[in-house]
């Protein structure tokens with residue numbers, strides 16, 4: 127393997143790009159997902175319908191098609207975006223759909239009495255959400271959200287099709303130049319597994335802490 | 342404050358689907374008055390309390406709290422209407438039967454949340470008020486605990502502190518001791534009795550005859566969505582006017598303090 131790692135000088139750089147894609151898209155997707163959740167549970171029918179349609183479309187179509195639409199489709203409309211930002215945009219939009227559903231699940235899991243207690247003291251809808259509901263919902267949704275992050279880490283390999291030189295793309299090019307596809311892809315696969323093994327441990331710790339009552 | 346009206350309810354109707362739970366309720370509560378609401382299970386007592394705080398939207402009628410009126414017959418979501426509702430809620434505090442404390446906030450944070458976000462008090466001032474209330478209710482050593490660490494009686498005291506921190510003109514209690522054992526319940530009732538001395542208007546759903554007799558200025562007896570009687574406790578408990586109230590009182594005094602199920606005779 128040592129030999130192979132040496133023959134894949136781009137490996138570390140590819141790994142860096144993969145992690146960057148995952149982390150940046152997740153953070154942005156989380157923010158966007160939070161906004162979509164707000165729209166989804168708002169009293170405005172228009173906002174609500176928009177959020178439902180968004181989630182349905184992004185969850186109902188292949189991620190690969192969304193990536194291609196951003197990278198190849200937008201230029202047709204006069205918007206040209208470099209590969210990495212394209213990938214980040216696509217992953218963000220996609221994760222936001224899932225994360226908003228996770229967050230909504232968390233919000234729905236919170237006892238109605240929490241809303242009522244806040245309402246009964248005259249707290250505004252937004253304030254109740256921010257101070258009372260969201261903090262509790264986030265905790266409920268932590269396992270699902272952690273799972274999303276891990277899934278996204280693997281999904282970033284799709285960025286290779288739009289020429290982003292991340293882990294998968296590095297493996298592919300190393301494989302094709304050395305004809306050692308098996309070693310290259312096995313190594314890349316092992317690295318993904320390693321990343322996610324670490325994330326899973328982190329998630330387990332987080333869940334254990336979050337699973338306890340507030341003390 | 343001579344005889345100002347704290348709460349005025351006119352022609353209140355509330356239905357859940359086809360089930361009409363409140364059928365034209367009229368009720369006036371004067372400032373500083375303590376009203377005990379009694380009645381069999383399903384009479385609509387909880388629903389009435391929730392309507393007073395607009396947690397339920399009545400289908401018809403008007404609710405006036407300290408001069409602010411919500412007309413429920415025209416349920417339009419106007420900006421003005423939401424403001425009146427929030428205004429009413431800010432002036433009335435509700436103590437829920439199951440407390441509904443915020444589990445992710447400490448005792449003190451529970452108490453100061455709304456004073457800061459609704460009354461817009463500076464944090465340091467809210468903390469001062471909070472600490473004073475917690476002291477009064479014997480919760481000083483629980484100040485920084487989370488609700489999960491507290492007993493039922495302590496939770497109820499936090500709920501009362503949280504309500505008082507809003508400096509409300511009216512406090513609504515829905516069966517404040519029904520979830521507690523006798524001893525803790527007596528402690529809460531004692532605290533509530535002390536509150537009456539402070540001139541806060543209180544509406545209390547309760548089945549505690551001794552408490553109502555001692556503390557209430559008036560007993561409101563509800564059954565099947567109507568207020569059947571309003572009497573001074575001394576009259577109500579010794580000589581109720583309606584047969585329904587008579588059979589209710591017989592059941593309560595025999596029972597374990599839980600809301601009795603009156604058999605429908607009509």
Ligand SMILES: Nc1ncnc2c1ncn2[C@@H]1O[C@H](COP(=O)(O)OP(=O)(O)OP(=O)(O)O)[C@@H](O)[C@H]1O
Nearest residue numbers: 357360362380381382383384385386387388389600
């Ligand atoms: N959200 C709801 N949806 C449907 N029906 C409801 C709802 N809330 C209350 N009801 C019904 O309304 C009636 C009155 O309920 P309410 O809780 O006001 O009675 P109560 O007098 O407080 O009784 P208890 O002494 O048992 O607490 C009951 O028949 C109840 O089933």
Ligand SMILES: [Mg+2]
Nearest residue numbers: 386387388515
């Ligand atoms: Mg009730």
